[in-house]
Amino acid sequence: MTIxxxxxxxxxxxxxxxRTPDPSTPEASAQPPGPDAAMGTSPTHVLARNISWLTVGxxxxxxxxxxxxxxxxxxxxxxxxxxxxxxxxxxGVLMVIISLGMEPLLVRxxxxxxxxxxxxxxxxxxxxxxxxxxxxxxxxxLAWLGPFHGEEGAAVLLGWAACxxxxxxxxxxxxxxxxxxxxRYLTYSSVLxxxxxxxxxxxxxxxxxxxxxxxxAAVLTGFLVTALTLLWARPHFRIQWRVSRHDLTALFVDSLxxxxxxxxxxxxxxxDSVMLAVMTSSTVVGWYGLPTQLFxxxxxxxxxxxxxxxxxxxxxxxxxxxxxxxxxxxxIEMVVVISMPVCVGTVLVASRLVQALYGSGFAQSAPVxxxxxxxxxxxxxxxxxxxxxxxxDKQMVWTKxxxxxxxxxxxxxxxxxxxxxxxxxxxxxxxSIAMVITEVILAGIGIWLIRNAFTRQMGVRMLRxxxxxxxxxxxxxxxxxAGLLPGIVTGVVSFPLLTLLFRVLSxxxxxxxxxxxxxxxxxxPAAEETG
Numbered sequence: 001m002t003i004x005x006x007x008x009x010x011x012x013x014x015x016x017x018x019r020t021p022d023p024s025t026p027e028a029s030a031q032p033p034g035p036d037a038a039m040g041t042s043p044t045h046v047l048a049r050n051i052s053w054l055t056v057g058x059x060x061x062x063x064x065x066x067x068x069x070x071x072x073x074x075x076x077x078x079x080x081x082x083x084x085x086x087x088x089x090x091x092g093v094l095m096v097i098i099s100l101g102m103e104p105l106l107v108r109x110x111x112x113x114x115x116x117x118x119x120x121x122x123x124x125x126x127x128x129x130x131x132x133x134x135x136x137x138x139x140x141x142l143a144w145l146g147p148f149h150g151e152e153g154a155a156v157l158l159g160w161a162a163c164x165x166x167x168x169x170x171x172x173x174x175x176x177x178x179x180x181x182x183x184r185y186l187t188y189s190s191v192l193x194x195x196x197x198x199x200x201x202x203x204x205x206x207x208x209x210x211x212x213x214x215x216x217a218a219v220l221t222g223f224l225v226t227a228l229t230l231l232w233a234r235p236h237f238r239i240q241w242r243v244s245r246h247d248l249t250a251l252f253v254d255s256l257x258x259x260x261x262x263x264x265x266x267x268x269x270x271x272d273s274v275m276l277a278v279m280t281s282s283t284v285v286g287w288y289g290l291p292t293q294l295f296x297x298x299x300x301x302x303x304x305x306x307x308x309x310x311x312x313x314x315x316x317x318x319x320x321x322x323x324x325x326x327x328x329x330x331x332i333e334m335v336v337v338i339s340m341p342v343c344v345g346t347v348l349v350a351s352r353l354v355q356a357l358y359g360s361g362f363a364q365s366a367p368v369x370x371x372x373x374x375x376x377x378x379x380x381x382x383x384x385x386x387x388x389x390x391x392x393d394k395q396m397v398w399t400k401x402x403x404x405x406x407x408x409x410x411x412x413x414x415x416x417x418x419x420x421x422x423x424x425x426x427x428x429x430x431x432s433i434a435m436v437i438t439e440v441i442l443a444g445i446g447i448w449l450i451r452n453a454f455t456r457q458m459g460v461r462m463l464r465x466x467x468x469x470x471x472x473x474x475x476x477x478x479x480x481x482a483g484l485l486p487g488i489v490t491g492v493v494s495f496p497l498l499t500l501l502f503r504v505l506s507x508x509x510x511x512x513x514x515x516x517x518x519x520x521x522x523x524x525p526a527a528e529e530t531g
Contacts, residue, residue, distance in 0.1 A: 060187075061194040062297055068198045070357050072214070073290055075205035078361060082282030083155045083211040085289030089273040090142065090159030093266055097135045098128050098167040100255040101262025103175050104310070104390045110179035111311045112318070117176060122240040123247045124172035130248075132168065136160055151212055152282070158215040165226040173233050181311060185232050193225045257396050264402035268409050268438070272431040275413045280427045288428035290362055291354075291369035298342055298376055302335045302383035309384075313391035324391060325453045331384050332450070333458055337465035337504060339380035341495045344473050346373035348491075352484040364426045371432035378443030385446035388453070397449065401442055409438045461504055468498035 073081050106124060110117045139160040143153040170189070177185045200217040233239075273292075276285045309331050316327035350369040354362055389398045416430030447454075472495040479490035499505060 060191045062300070064191075064194045064198040065293070065297055068201060069290070069293060071202050072205050073286075073358055073362065076211060076214075078283045078286035078290075079281075080211040081286035081289050082277070082284070083151050084214060085273055085285050085292075086152060086277050086282070087155035087159040087162070087211075087215050088289075089270040089277075090139070090156050091162045092270045093274075094135045094139060094160050095163050095167050096259070096262045096266040097138065098131045098163055099171055099262065100127070100131070100252070100259040101265075102251070102255040102258050103171055103178075104395065105255055105258050106172060106175035107178050107310055108314050108390065108393070110176065111314045114179070117179065118238050118240040119243070119247060120251070121172045121176050121237065123243045123251050124175075125169055125239070126241075126243045127248050127251055128168040128172070132164065135163065151210075154212050155215060158212070158219060161219045162215070162222055164219075165223040170222075170226045170229055173229055173237065173239075176233065176237050179311065180236065182236065185229070188232065189225050189229050192228065193221055196221045196224065257399060261395055261399035261402055264399060264406045268402060268405040271406070271410050272413055272417075272435065275410065275417060276427055276431055279417050280421055284364075284421070284427050287362065287364040287426060288368055288431055290358065290365045291372055291428075291432075294353075294369060295372040295375075298346065298373070299379065299383075301338050301342070302380045305331050305335060306383050306387045310387055310391065313387060317391050321452075324388070328384070328388055328391075328450075328453055329455070329458065331387075332381070332453055333461055335380040335384050336377070336462055337499075339377040340465055340469040341472055341491065342380075343373050343376040344469050345476060345488075345491045345495075346370075346376070348473065348476050348480065349484060349487055352480065352487070356484050364428065367426075368428045368432045371429065371436055374436050375439045378439040378446075382439065382442050382446050385450050388450055401445055404445075405438050405442055408441065409434055412437055464502040464504045465499070468495060468502045468504055471498045471502075 076084070102124060106120055109120055139157060143156040174186055174189070177183070197218060200221070201214050204213045204217060273285060273288065276288055309327075312327055313324060317324040347370050350373065351366040354366040354369060358365070386398045389395055412434035413431055416434050417427040418430070420430035420433075421427035472491055475494045476487050476491045480487035
């Protein structure tokens with residue numbers, strides 16, 4: 001029972017042999033370049049291919065999310081969107097109880113010792129299935145004792161149901177795909193899930209079905225996509241379904257540091273929505289929930305990079321700290337530079353975008369989106385810094401940061417939500433400001449933790465990126481006079497051109513980007529992977 005790399009995909013980790021060759025060993029260095037080098041299967045090209053798959057998937061889901069956000073919130077209204085957001089918040093909290101936040105642990109273990117993969121995946125699925133019971137107890141108590149009635153109570157229960165299939169099975173299987181660097185399957189599942197969900201939601205709201213129906217569709221979609229993912233995994237995984245009590249206990253104990261991080265991170269992520277639901281109305285929660293949906297799409301860049309880079313970081317750390325920092329610098333530079341135009345561009349178009357997509361009923365969401373956009377640079381950096389800690393098996397360091405965030409953020413929310421609800425009738429503004437303050441504090445600590453990764457050259461490139469962003473901002477402001485669409489197009493086109501003008505990209509990165517573009521828009525990933 002082994003988990004193997006597809007032989008049609010050279011350059012993937014050699015899991016069939018039970019180990020990943022270390023390029024620094026005499027055995028590896030004695031091997032001739034062979035056909036793999038000629039075929040473009042170096043680690044850089046494998047990384048480019050993985051990022052291209054994740055990018056294709058993200059762009060596709062972005063487009064479907066745009067369709068969803070244009071049609072569904074308008075039909076539902078802010079109150080029903082508040083019920084939808086409540087269910088998502090409950091589901092996010094319950095997922096922590098079920099998953100134990102073990103995905104980074106699974107990827108790390110399988111990347112360093114592939115022989116553990118069948119047992120790890122099977123044990124993870126069994127352990128999560130057992131944890132469904134306490135999660136259900138928490139859900140029932142919340143629906144029964146909490147200030148939720150009618151549709152809100154049903155939304156709480158559906159939050160648990162949405163965690164069943166994805167929470168128990170999908171996470172461990174996707175961790176296996178990440179460990180063997182087959183990111184295309186993550187793209188398949190995300191695109192299919194988003195497509196089914198988007199189509200079903202649009203049909204439902206057109207027929208007059210409200211938030212509870214949409215949440216039910218999410219549950220069914222999760223089961224279907226999980227079943228298909230298991231079918232996709234069969235040629236690559238042989239999951240060991242028979243597990244021992246010892247393995248369950250050991251995985252539970254080993255997951256605790258990751259669970260504590262995930263628990264505090266989820267508290268921090270969703271506490272604002274829960275506090276808004278308790279301190280304000282479902283309408284205000286809807287004003288907050290809509291911008292957070294849009295904001296979630298902005299977080300795709302660091303998620304894509306960290307997903308593609310984690311296995312590489314883990315392997316680089318085996319060669320020492322110097323190798324880890326050398327591998328991490330391109331990711332840090334990339335996310336910092338990209339965060340600048342994303343932040344500035346969102347701030348500039350936020351008001352017009354909300355008005356164009358959702359109408360006057362969501363006008364109060366515009367200042368919330370502007371404030372959330374200010375979180376982009378610190379959050380991008382924090383995602384990569386977190387992955388560096390995980391790669392070094394220092395996840396407890398970031399867990400302590402999440403504990404700090406889980407203390408600071410609710411206290412800020414308690415004061416700011418009440419203040420802005422009383423003075424502006426929109427407590428969501430207070431929740432947004434609380435997030436900005438918290439993220440800036442975390443970024444300051446994160447910079448200190450990874451300070452050895454920063455070099456003078458990185459600082460120069462970030463300044464060049466800032467100059468390119470300033471130029472883009474000036475052009476966008478002028479283009480917005482002609483309308484929202486010209487402004488967005490101007491920003492998307494001008495920033496890449498300005499990065500070339502200001503020489504933001506190095507020669508190696510231009511080669512890397514060329515490989516990525518060729519694989520994404522030329523032959524395409526599918527042409528290179530048939531297994």
